Amino acid sequence: xxxxxxxxxxxxxxxxxxxxxxxxxxxxxxxxxxxxxxxxxxxxxxxxxxxxxxxxxxxxxxxxxxxxxxxxxxxxxxxxxxxxxxxxxxxxxxxxxxxxxxxxxxxxxxxxxxxxxxxxxxxxxxxxxxxxxxxxxxxxxxxxxxxxxxxxxxxxxxxxxxxxxxxxxxxxxxxxxxxxxxxxxxxxxxxxxxxxxxxxxxxxxxxxxxxxxxxxxxxxxxxxxxxxxxxxxxxxxxxxxxxxxxxxxxxxxxxxxxxxxxxxxxxxxxxxxxxxxxxxxxxxxxxxxxxxxxxxxxxxxxxxxxxxxxxxxxxxxxxxxxxxxxxxxxxxxxxxxxxxxxxxxxxxxxxxxxxxxxxxxxxxxxxxxxxxxxxxxxxxxxxxxxxxxxxxxxxxxxxxxxxxxxxxxxxxxxxxxxxxxxxxxxxxxxxxxxxxxxxxxxxxxxxxxxxxxxxxxxxxxxxxxxxxxxxxxxxxxxxxxxxxxxxxxxxxxxxxxxxxxxxxxxxxxxxxxxxxxxxxxxxxxxxxxxxxxxxxxxxxxxxxxxxxxxxxxxxxxxxxxxxxxxxxxxxxxxxxxxxxxxxxxxxxxxxxxxxxxxxxxxxxxxxxxxxxxxxxxxxxxxxxxxxxxxxxxxxxxxxxxxxxxxxxxxxxxxxxxxxxxxxxxxxxxxxxxxxxxxxxxxxxxxxxxxxxxxxxxxxxxxxxxxxxxxxxxxxxxxxxxxxxxxxxxxxxxxxxxxxxxxxxxxxxxxxxxxxxxxxxxxxxxxxxxxxxxxxxxxxxxxxxxxxxxxxxxxxxxxxxxxxxxxxxxxxxxxxxxxxxxxx
Numbered sequence: 122x123x124x125x126x127x128x129x130x131x132x133x134x135x136x137x138x139x140x141x142x143x144x145x146x147x148x149x150x151x152x153x154x155x156x157x158x159x160x161x162x163x164x165x166x167x168x169x170x171x172x173x174x175x176x177x178x179x180x181x182x183x184x185x186x187x188x189x190x191x192x193x194x195x196x197x198x199x200x201x202x203x204x205x206x207x208x209x210x211x212x213x214x215x216x217x218x219x220x221x222x223x224x225x226x227x228x229x230x231x232x233x234x235x236x237x238x239x240x241x242x243x244x245x246x247x248x249x250x251x252x253x254x255x256x257x258x259x260x261x262x263x264x265x266x267x268x269x270x271x272x273x274x275x276x277x278x279x280x281x282x283x284x285x286x287x288x289x290x291x292x293x294x295x296x297x298x299x300x301x302x303x304x305x306x307x308x309x310x311x312x313x314x315x316x317x318x319x320x321x322x323x324x325x326x327x328x329x330x331x332x333x334x335x336x337x338x339x340x341x342x343x344x345x346x347x348x349x350x351x352x353x354x355x356x357x358x359x360x361x362x363x364x365x366x367x368x369x370x371x372x373x374x375x376x377x378x379x380x381x382x383x384x385x386x387x388x389x390x391x392x393x394x395x396x397x398x399x400x401x402x403x404x405x406x407x408x409x410x411x412x413x414x415x416x417x418x419x420x421x422x423x424x425x426x427x428x429x430x431x432x433x434x435x436x437x438x439x440x441x442x443x444x445x446x447x448x449x450x451x452x453x454x455x456x457x458x459x460x461x462x463x464x465x466x467x468x469x470x471x472x473x474x475x476x477x478x479x480x481x482x483x484x485x486x487x488x489x490x491x492x493x494x495x496x497x498x499x500x501x502x503x504x505x506x507x508x509x510x511x512x513x514x515x516x517x518x519x520x521x522x523x524x525x526x527x528x529x530x531x532x533x534x535x536x537x538x539x540x541x542x543x544x545x546x547x548x549x550x551x552x553x554x555x556x557x558x559x560x561x562x563x564x565x566x567x568x569x570x571x572x573x574x575x576x577x578x579x580x581x582x583x584x585x586x587x588x589x590x591x592x593x594x595x596x597x598x599x600x601x602x603x604x605x606x607x608x609x610x611x612x613x614x615x616x617x618x619x620x621x622x623x624x625x626x627x628x629x630x631x632x633x634x635x636x637x638x639x640x641x642x643x644x645x646x647x648x649x650x651x652x653x654x655x656x657x658x659x660x661x662x663x664x665x666x667x668x669x670x671x672x673x674x675x676x677x678x679x680x681x682x683x684x685x686x687x688x689x690x691x692x693x694x695x696x697x698x699x700x701x702x703x704x705x706x707x708x709x710x711x712x713x714x715x716x717x718x719x720x721x722x723x724x725x726x727x728x729x730x731x732x733x734x735x736x737x738x739x740x741x742x743x744x745x746x747x748x749x750x751x752x753x754x755x756x757x758x759x760x761x762x763x764x765x766x767x768x769x770x771x772x773x774x775x776x777x778x779x780x781x782x783x784x785x786x787x788x789x790x791x792x793x794x795x796x797x798x799x800x801x802x803x804x805x806x807x808x809x810x811x812x813x814x815x816x817x818x819x820x821x822x823x824x825x826x827x828x829x830x831x832x833x834x835x836x837x838x839x840x841x842x843x844x845x846x847x848x849x850x851x852x853x854x855x856x857x858x859x860x861x862x863x864x865x866x867x868x869x870x871x872x873x874x875x876x877x878x879x880x881x882x883x884x885x886x887x888x889x890x891x892x893x894x895x896x897x898x899x900x901x902x903x904x905x906x907x908x909x910x911x912x913x914x915x916x917x918x919x920x921x922x923x924x925x926x927x928x929x930x931x932x933x934x935x936x937x938x939x940x941x942x943x944x
Contacts, residue, residue, distance in 0.1 A: 150205045150212070152227065152234050157277075157376030159234060161188055165203035165214045167255060170376060172275050179277055179376070181332045184256035188212070188236065192248040192291070193219050211239065221247070230392065232385040233375035235282060238340075241368055247342050249291055250367045254328075254335035255279070255374070263334050264703045266664045268326035269382055270334040271702075276382045279326065279336040281667055282371040282393045284643050285364050286340045287636055288326030288666025294349040295359070296341065296634030298324045323699065324635075326666045338666075340370035343633070348508070352629050353536030356529050358508040359632025362598060383407060383704060396646055396670040398655030405655070411673050411706035413658070414730070414763055415439035415481065415619065417740040421458025425469050427743055429478050434753070435739075436760030439619050439658070440473065441481040443740060449485050449593065450493030450604065452611055467615040474616070481619025481658070484608060486641060487601045487627045488593040491539075496594060497571045499546050503600035505587035505630035507533070512544070512581045513559065518574040523562040523583070528554045530585045531562060539588040541569060544581055548572045587630045595630035598637060605641045609648035612657060621676070622661040639667045646671050664703070675700070676708040676738060685712065685722040690782075697733050707735035714741035714755070716748040716890035721785070721837070721932075723755050727762035728786040731771055732779030736763075750892030761788055765796055770940050787934070794942040800935035802828050807841065808927040810919050820916035827911055829935045833903035834859060838877040841928040848873045850924035858914040859904040869897055871917075873925070879903060881934070906933055 148163040153173070160169035165187045170180040187199040200214035200223070212225040224240040238250060255277075262271040268288050269278035281288050289298045300323040322328075328335050343362040351357035373393065377385050387404055390397040400408040416437050420428040432440045445466075447453045459465035466480075473480050495501040508530030516523055523542075525531065531542065532554045542549050542562065552564030568574035577583075587595050596604060611617065622642060631637040642661070646654065658673045677696065693710050700707045709730050714723070730737055739759070746752045765771070765788060771779070775798065778784050785801040806823040840852060852871040858864035867884060871877055874889035877897075884897040915929055 150203065152229050154229060154232050154234060154375065156232065156378065159374060161203055163203055165200035170257060170277060172376060175275060179257050179259060179275065181256040181258050184332065186254060186256065189214060189223065189225060189238070190251040191216055191219065191221060192251060193246060197251060231388065232377055232381065233373045233389055235371060235373045235393070237371035238368055244366055244368050245342065245344055247367050249339050249341040250370055251291070251339045252372050253337035254290060255337065256330070256333065256335050258333040260329060260333045262702045263327050263329045265322045265324045265327050266666055267669050267703045268336060268666055269704065270327050270336065271379050271382070274378065275376065276379050277336065277376045278382065279338055280373040280386065280389055281338050282373055282395065283369065284639055284667045285636065286338055286370045286372060288324065288338050290325055290337045291339050291341065294347065295351040295629065295632065296636055297629055298635050300324060323664055324666065338372050340367045342366045349632060351632055354507055354533045356508060356533065357632060358506065360597070362633060390670055398671065400656060400658070400673065405673050406704060409767065412708060412734060412736040413439060414736040415441045415738055417441045417443045417711065417738050418742055419444060420469065422460065422465050422469060424743060425472060429473055429476050431746055431756065432478055433476065434756040434760065436763050438477065439479050439481055441483065441619055441738065443483045445482045448490045448493040450489040450495040452607055463611060463614050466617070470616040479618035482617055483621050483623060485624040486622050487596045487604050487630070488589060488591060488624050489595065490593055491570045495600070498573065500543055500548050500572060501600060503597045504543070505595040505597050507585040507587050509582050509584040512577060512579055512583055515577065515579045517576045518567060521565045523549065523565055525560050525562060525583055528560040537588070538590050538592055541586040541588060542583050543586055544577045544583045545575065546573060547575050589627060595627050598631040598633065601628055601631060601637060601641055602644055605644035606648050609645045612653055613650045619658045622659065625661050625663045635665055638663065639665045642668050642671050674706040674708050677710045685718055686725060697735065707733045709735045709737040711738040711740055714739050714745060716745050720751055720754055720758060724758055724787060725785055727758060728779045731762060731766045732776045734766065748890050750887060750890055761790055768942055770796060770942055791939060796940045797937045798940055799937040801932055802935060803930055803932040806929040806931070808915050808929060810924045812922060820914050823913045823915060825906070825911045825913055825931045827906045827908055827933045829908065829933045831905055831907050832933055833881040834879065834906050835881040835932040836879050837930040838871065839928045840871060840873055840875070841926045843925050845923065846925035847921055847923040850919055850921035852917050852919055852924060852927055855917040857904060859911055860907060862904045863901065865901060865904050867897060
């Protein structure tokens with residue numbers, strides 16, 4: 122109803138504002154919106170993209186291209202003539218070089234112009250139609266997924282108005298859009314130094330160029346089977362797909378001031394019937410809750426109550442199960458946690474809802490585990506196939522060398538983990554292919570994955586199954602569609618409210634690249650019941666142009682490869698650039714809360730998230746929380762920071778400081794709905810064991826520039842484990858002297874995996890999991906850090922000759938700033 126009212130409200134503004142000029146010297150066709158003029162010449166070439174208010178041309182004329190080109194037999198053809206038919210509001214584009222004529226319907230709206238291919242002579246002979254590339258001089262901000270380029274004063278955008286019209290350029294026959302993959306060489310702790318100078322572009326609906334940028338889209342004809350290069354296979358059978366072909370392809374172009382970009386896309390979604398999800402009544406791309414953080418924790422009917430208590434304690438609304446399924450395909454839940462399968466999940470959802478908590482789950486999209494009924498005991502004929510051949514001789518149920526007519530689809534091993542083929546109802550695994558004819562699959566395992574080994578006849582079809590390094594099978598489009606509907610049914614039957622479509626690249630198995638990937642999420646979205654559609658928070662491992670209208674946000678992965686602060690930090694920061702240039706809510710990604718995680722690390726993450734207004738996923742477990750000695754403190758910190766972030770209490774100046782890696786902060790509540798934000802200054806030192814002559818000093822001298830006022834020292838001291846140290850060596854008689862003050866000697870023996878911490882008031886000894894072991898009794902006050910430069914002399918005695926380095930972190934607190942909540 123809200124959408125209908127909004128459409129009714131907009132109708133007076135959706136006025137046709139087309140102006141046509143047909144001067145003989147240079148026949149021009151002009152289309153105007155409130156802010157923008159788009160001009161075509163008599164050849165169908167775009168000759169102007171001009172801001173009316175600024176009176177500024179944004180077209181890069183030297184690279185001007187046709188409104189719509191046609192690719193046929195591998196060659197791209199621009200129109201030779203363009204005629205405007207005012208009565209039908211159509212452009213007639215002629216391509217005499219290939220004997221083709223196209224009718225393109227044009228509609229000018231308030232802030233955008235739509236173009237739809239209504240008719241194409243001999244449409245079945247067109248490989249594809251290409252909208253653009255449209256060249257602009259804009260280079261400041263390139264939104265490669267959303268399809269919008271922005272200067273400091275104006276923006277130009279393109280939107281595909283149906284799912285078969287793909288954003289980007291047809292660089293490959295597979296329709297897998299280009300992207301720069303920072304993990305191309307495998308898991309890395311972080312992006313490499315030379316990666317930092319590269320933009321992590323994920324698609325090319327908008328693409329930067331030497332002169333500015335281009336905007337582009339296309340639609341492929343899929344009426345016949347094609348053999349293409351696809352996902353590690355030089356030969357891959359992409360089956361025909363009946364979607365009406367290129368006729369019906371439709372785009373919108375717009376030019377508006379930057380402030381009007383999101384409102385214009387919102388108008389386009391509503392008027393053109395694109396997905397327009399609302400979260401708590403707000404459009405998803407502008408909803409304040411779109412970047413809500415969430416707790417990632419396994420739960421089930423037996424421990425849901427405790428998991429909800431942790432979620433509430435952290436002040437979060439979303440509890441997310443990272444691994445709920447016993448199989449992927451039919452999506453059966455783990456029996457122990459959910460004894461009645463989906464009915465048990467529904468019970469959990471309803472229990473959580475009563476407590477104000479929304480449950481979510483993680484999926485691997487169209488990945489199919491080998492224990493799923495789609496695989497065993499009878500394989501589904503819709504499992505994805507690389508291609509097929511025929512048996513060149515009959516075989517019985519025990520034959521280990523299987524003759525085939527053509528090895529093309531079988532002799533590819535770059536992306537071939539399971540090495541599996543299917544004949545009838547039997548899956549067979551093979552080791553390799555013979556080096557020459559007669560071609561044979563060698564070292565075969567019959568009746569793989571508990572299918573039934575059987576005899577097969579000469580000329581029976583043998584198909585190479587497509588798989589993934591996760592040791593799973595994938596889907597044809599028909600099976601992909603069924604699985605997507607199954608996930609929608611799971612949500613409809615249970616009321617789940619959050620999902621992550623991990624592994625969407627699996628949809629490339631259909632041979633339709635980004636098209637299939639976006640169809641998967643669209644099918645899920647379209648099949649949600651009305652009370653859920655648009656309200657379920659969803660993200661994914663891969664963005665997409667049409668998918669942009671569906672997903673709430675992107676939130677990449679599981680960076681557990683290093684410490685809490687180190688894991689992919691630069692990638693997290695580069696992602697913030699990606700989110701902002703693509704007009705998406707910001708997220709920091711997943712973090713792993715372990716028993717060893719320090720409160721300082723948690724608060725570092727929370728401040729960084731507040732600086733970017735970015736949420737996060739915090740992965741942990743009830744077992745971890747039981748072990749962590751400071752669980753309550755950590756969850757309270759999350760609650761305070763997240764509530765403050767969601768209330769948007771921080772100024773832009775404060776957020777800028779929080780985005781800087783040179784600063785840390787502590788936040789606590791104050792009276793009258795206020796908050797106290799305290800800057801924290803810190804630096805790290807390392808004391809190394811030195812074996813010197815008797816009597817020779819072995820202390821370390823450090824310098825710490827304290828920007829804050831004078832205060833008793835705060836520190837964290839740990840034995841930093843090295844490869845060759847003796848774990849039984851302890852560090853004793855620890856002493857700290859500052860600026861020639863009397864040395865503080867700590868009467869404690871620091872062992873492996875222990876932490877000595879001072880908050881400026883007390884000194885406490887913790888084990889590795891932050892459980893308090895001892896409060897140290899001091900016989901003198903803590904030494905005082907002065908404002909400005911401080912000389913710190915640090916010393917102690919090792920109990921043996923092969924001790925680990927001692928890591929010393931010095932911390933000081935700046936002047937607190939009181940923040941009042943505004944209403």
